[in-house]
Amino acid sequence: MSNPDTLIVTSPPLRRFPELLGEPAATQVLARLETELDWQQPRLRLYGREHPTPRRQVWMGDSDADYRYSGRQFSPEPWHPAVASIREAVIARLAASGISADFNSVLLNRYADGEERMGWHSDDEAELGPDPLIAALSLGAERPLRFRWKDRSREAFNVWLPHDSLLLMGPGVQRQLQHALLPRRRLGLRISLTFRQVHPLP
């Protein structure tokens, strides 16, 4: 079988699929997202002080998929056609593995270099429901996503995310683990697209 996926953790399910889009499509779409999206750098409040987010991001999705992230409310941008077709490719790849998923929104993260990063968190906002399924496509520089268990007696681990790989965080991952994209030296541009299903709160 070509493109076998790697089961990193069985329970809760954490799985990496190589080559979602193939070349040259993956490299072309990276350049397109880099230039065509309106990348934002919101300021974050941390320990009572404001800091620029150490990366840029775009929140995209269906118009009713309002979302809170790091204490901020985001209204999604409309689907960019390239992102809409990536969403279809993600859903199709998961379906081919017997996983039924739908996504009404995506957070795109742009890390210009190895200094840019994302701190420890779980994607456990109420809008995502109790057991979200999140699928993350990585484009550009290969970096590790670091995972640690909320039960700190278990060992933390890295998941390396090569260009064009898809990481699936299944039910329970956000409840049991946190993840972070830690700074690393000498790395170039990376863009990740983390697809989610948001259930707007009443």
Ligand SMILES: O=C(O)CCC(=O)C(=O)O
């Ligand atoms: O850039 C990554 O791979 C991680 C992104 C992430 O954790 C998120 O969007 O919640």
Ligand SMILES: [Fe+2]
């Ligand atoms: Fe996350």
